[in-house]
Amino acid sequence: MKRSKxxxxxxxxxxxxxxxxxxxxxxxxxxxxxxxxxSEDLTIIDERFRxxxxxxxxxxxxxxGGVKYIPAYSKDYGTPFVEQLCEKLSDTERLxxxxxxxxxxxxxxxxxxxTIGKMFASVFVDREIDAVMTVATKGIPLAYAVAAHLNVxxxxxxxxxxxxxxxxxxxxYVSGSTRKIQTMVLTKRSLEAGSRVCIIDDFMKAGGxxxxxxxxxxxxxxxxxxxxxxxEAEDEEEERVVDDYVSLTQILHADDRTKKIEVEPGNLLNxxx
Amino acid sequence: MKRSKxxxxxxxxxxxxxxxxxxxxxxxxxxxxxxxxxSEDLTIIDERFRxxxxxxxxxxxxxxGGVKYIPAYSKDYGTPFVEQLCEKLSDTERLxxxxxxxxxxxxxxxxxxxTIGKMFASVFVDREIDAVMTVATKGIPLAYAVAAHLNVxxxxxxxxxxxxxxxxxxxxYVSGSTRKIQTMVLTKRSLEAGSRVCIIDDFMKAGGxxxxxxxxxxxxxxxxxxxxxxxEAEDEEEERVVDDYVSLTQILHADDRTKKIEVEPGNLLNxxx
Numbered sequence: 001m002k003r004s005k006x007x008x009x010x011x012x013x014x015x016x017x018x019x020x021x022x023x024x025x026x027x028x029x030x031x032x033x034x035x036x037x038x039s040e041d042l043t044i045i046d047e048r049f050r051x052x053x054x055x056x057x058x059x060x061x062x063x064x065g066g067v068k069y070i071p072a073y074s075k076d077y078g079t080p081f082v083e084q085l086c087e088k089l090s091d092t093e094r095l096x097x098x099x100x101x102x103x104x105x106x107x108x109x110x111x112x113x114x115t116i117g118k119m120f121a122s123v124f125v126d127r128e129i130d131a132v133m134t135v136a137t138k139g140i141p142l143a144y145a146v147a148a149h150l151n152v153x154x155x156x157x158x159x160x161x162x163x164x165x166x167x168x169x170x171x172x173y174v175s176g177s178t179r180k181i182q183t184m185v186l187t188k189r190s191l192e193a194g195s196r197v198c199i200i201d202d203f204m205k206a207g208g209x210x211x212x213x214x215x216x217x218x219x220x221x222x223x224x225x226x227x228x229x230x231x232e233a234e235d236e237e238e239e240r241v242v243d244d245y246v247s248l249t250q251i252l253h254a255d256d257r258t259k260k261i262e263v264e265p266g267n268l269l270n271x272x273x
Numbered sequence: 274m275k276r277s278k279x280x281x282x283x284x285x286x287x288x289x290x291x292x293x294x295x296x297x298x299x300x301x302x303x304x305x306x307x308x309x310x311x312s313e314d315l316t317i318i319d320e321r322f323r324x325x326x327x328x329x330x331x332x333x334x335x336x337x338g339g340v341k342y343i344p345a346y347s348k349d350y351g352t353p354f355v356e357q358l359c360e361k362l363s364d365t366e367r368l369x370x371x372x373x374x375x376x377x378x379x380x381x382x383x384x385x386x387x388t389i390g391k392m393f394a395s396v397f398v399d400r401e402i403d404a405v406m407t408v409a410t411k412g413i414p415l416a417y418a419v420a421a422h423l424n425v426x427x428x429x430x431x432x433x434x435x436x437x438x439x440x441x442x443x444x445x446y447v448s449g450s451t452r453k454i455q456t457m458v459l460t461k462r463s464l465e466a467g468s469r470v471c472i473i474d475d476f477m478k479a480g481g482x483x484x485x486x487x488x489x490x491x492x493x494x495x496x497x498x499x500x501x502x503x504x505e506a507e508d509e510e511e512e513r514v515v516d517d518y519v520s521l522t523q524i525l526h527a528d529d530r531t532k533k534i535e536v537e538p539g540n541l542l543n544x545x546x
Contacts, residue, residue: 108463166369
């Protein structure tokens with residue numbers, strides 16, 4: 001098969017399988033081509049991805065070796081996206097009672113959600129993550145987007161157990177903002193002991209919900225390998241109970257009475273190279 | 274820029290933007306190449322996608338023309354995937370009380386969910402869909418996967434209104450299986466009147482939940498442009514109240530007492546060419 005045709009098919013195949021080891025012999029057989037030609041193809045793909053700042057191919061040597069597509073946005077590539085997002089979020093029309101923000105339109109756009117997911121994946125890709133966890137409902141699309149780029153499963157905690165999931169483990173936690181005691185449950189078979197888990201959520205104020213997920217992970221003897229939130233906001237009443245997290249944006253001075261809001265990039269951009 | 278490099282970048286760019294019109298001049302400028310070369314590149318990409326049975330490029334002529342990547346799995350490409358899924362679902366360990374099935378592991382795997390999404394998109398891509406709708410929680414990842422391949426937003430109905438979404442419209446519906454009256458709400462600003470909406474859910478027995486979504490769409494003066502479910506199951510008590518739908522799999526004779534289950538491909542495969 002000609003190089004031009006191979007490059008199209010290989011690029012498609014690789015992009016659909018981030019963080020997945022693909023062996024050179026597999027490609028060689030698939031395209032009926034010499035391994036040396038495949039190797040050259042992969043160099044071209046790697047160079048293009050690096051130049052664009054959207055990722056790279058990691059080579060794994062040895063008999064069981066091959067390549068892995070690593071999602072990695074560069075700071076240059078990511079900055080305009082985050083700035084645009086901050087501008088969108090700064091619209092005072094988004095202000096809802098209690099300092100909350102309407103974000104359903106942003107969370108409802110698959111392309112935006114996918115880009116956000118790849119940003120978080122770029123930061124967490126080195127942390128040997130086994131699963132991405134979130135709590136229903138708003139964080140679900142973000143969690144899937146991150147998990148897709150890390151090639152790991154998603155586990156979803158719920159605030160109410162559902163009959164169709166089998167037996168569950170539940171914990172109680174204190175919601176940071178309202179100081180109410182709440183319940184969070186996770187299906188028993190959804191997570192193995194020892195798993196390294198990345199927690200993803202859409203919004204964090206004092207961090208009570210994220211703390212709830214941390215407690216739940218403890219029950220499963222799983223480890224917190226990273227925490228990512230789309231938007232962090234100040235809580236006037238409570239101090240934040242979660243400290244080591246990555247945020248894409250931070251909401252400052254949101255007030256629905258005075259119709260004021262300020263949104264700035266979070267600490268994620270500084271972690272991209 | 275050399276053709277080989279262009280092909281990698283163009284394939285990536287196109288794949289990240291299904292159902293999105295991309296103009297030839299945009300590519301020509303981006304890669305500092307003649308429009309005739311870009312045109313040849315696109316022909317190569319189109320041919321590869323068609324040969325693999327995973328989609329094609331639609332050419333739109335005229336001054337505002339360009340190409341659109343249309344996701345379209347061929348029947349040949351889709352059949353092994355659906356058969357494998359049926360086999361996975363046939364595991365009697367999945368049986369839960371009440372004829373339900375444990376599917377969280379399948380719905381938790383982003384690559385599987387993405388493939389399912391592309392299958393539904395292949396069927397619905399000609400229906401001029403403006404949005405994909407589901408009801409929280411299980412259907413959310415599937416809805417996003419379908420929406421991503423159709424390049425449209427997702428709207429999520431809930432069984433309980435949430436403070437952070439603003440004002441809502443609610444309806445009551447009868448759950449087909451349990452005959453209970455339930456409530457479903459959708460945020461007012463999430464859907465425009467006249468929208469053509471594709472309903473996606475993970476599971477359908479009598480179809481009460483889907484009927485609830487249909488009622489909700491009526492309140493928004495929106496139109497049902499398609500209905501897709503991952504698994505349809507028989508309901509011994511109730512006749513199905515929804516008739517025009519696409520299913521990926523059908524569950525026959527699920528019984529957790531006798532530990533029996535049979536899963537077959539649904540009607541989706543017959544709609545692929």
